[in-house]
Amino acid sequence: MRLCPACAKERPDFDTPCPACGHVVPQRGGIPILAPELAGEGQGFKVESFADLYANEAQSFWFQGRNDILSWVIGRFVRPRGKFLEIGCGTGFVLSRLKRDFPDTSLTGSELFDTGLGYARQRLPGVELLQMDARALPYASEFDGIGAFDVLEHIAEDERVLSEIHRALRPGAHLVVSVPQHPALWSLADEIACHERRYTRGEMEAKMRRAGFEVVMSTSFVTILLPLMFAVRMSDRNRRALEKDPAAEHRMHPLVNKVLRATMTLELALIRLGLRLPAGGSRLVVARKPA
Numbered sequence: 263m264r265l266c267p268a269c270a271k272e273r274p275d276f277d278t279p280c281p282a283c284g285h286v287v288p289q290r291g292g293i294p295i296l297a298p299e300l301a302g303e304g305q306g307f308k309v310e311s312f313a314d315l316y317a318n319e320a321q322s323f324w325f326q327g328r329n330d331i332l333s334w335v336i337g338r339f340v341r342p343r344g345k346f347l348e349i350g351c352g353t354g355f356v357l358s359r360l361k362r363d364f365p366d367t368s369l370t371g372s373e374l375f376d377t378g379l380g381y382a383r384q385r386l387p388g389v390e391l392l393q394m395d396a397r398a399l400p401y402a403s404e405f406d407g408i409g410a411f412d413v414l415e416h417i418a419e420d421e422r423v424l425s426e427i428h429r430a431l432r433p434g435a436h437l438v439v440s441v442p443q444h445p446a447l448w449s450l451a452d453e454i455a456c457h458e459r460r461y462t463r464g465e466m467e468a469k470m471r472r473a474g475f476e477v478v479m480s481t482s483f484v485t486i487l488l489p490l491m492f493a494v495r496m497s498d499r500n501r502r503a504l505e506k507d508p509a510a511e512h513r514m515h516p517l518v519n520k521v522l523r524a525t526m527t528l529e530l531a532l533i534r535l536g537l538r539l540p541a542g543g544s545r546l547v548v549a550r551k552p553a
Contacts, residue, residue, distance in 0.1 A: 327526025344406025350413030354382030482542030
């Protein structure tokens with residue numbers, strides 16, 4: 263069910279006044295704004311980054327490879343023809359892939375910053391988009407699946423978000439999360455991205471269990487490239503490049519991009535065969551809300 267952000271009572275939608283308290287959700291460009299005080303520039307992300315992401319995601323080996331992994335895992339764990347919410351959907355790059363791969367799934371995208379939703383609307387005509395705070399989800403037992411893909415590391419209160427997600431999921435439904443891994447990889451790139459943390463191995467799983475979830479799958483990815491990633495992140499040359507151009511990591515020679523993409527394709531094949539990779543630049547965790 264949907265909950266009123268003002269009184270927390272059940273309401274049928276966010277387009278009409280709340281029947282309990284009369285609260286009207288403001289809209290911008292047809293998108294409900296549930297946390298208007300946070301919709302602009304704020305902590306956790308630099309809104310000017312959305313333009314760069316929109317321009318470069320489709321050509322980036324990392325975003326492409328992550329989409330392949332996410333599409334597979336969502337297809338495996340989320341009920342077909344169900345309702346799926348992506349928290350922190352950004353420019354809509356992941357949801358556009360899910361819309362293509364799962365046309366019968368009802369998709370909703372949420373983002374704290376309405377600038378990102380402007381880009382997402384261009385990619386996702388007809389998909390429900392909402393501006394809202396992940397720390398205060400206006401739902402209870404509403405979704406068959408929820409995803410947060412490289413989002414929780416931006417939020418200081420990540421365990422609060424996990425508790426909100428637990429309430430918003432239906433019993434037996436699944437949460438899919440990807441986060442950056444290994445604090446030893448912390449670098450200027452994390453600071454530019456406004457990360458609060460890189461997760462230690464097992465940290466996300468422990469936090470999910472404390473929120474009431476059962477962990478059903480956990481694996482690293484970006485494993486083959488981990489030594490290269492560490493070398494690049496620690497190099498003075500890379501730091502100087504990022505200082506001049508914060509988006510430098512998103513742009514590389516097409517041939518290099520193609521080779522790196524192949525490594526992620528191989529990793530997905532290994533994960534699909536049942537191999538769980540112990541180390542890697544990112545961690546993928548799937549958890550279930552008990553029925």
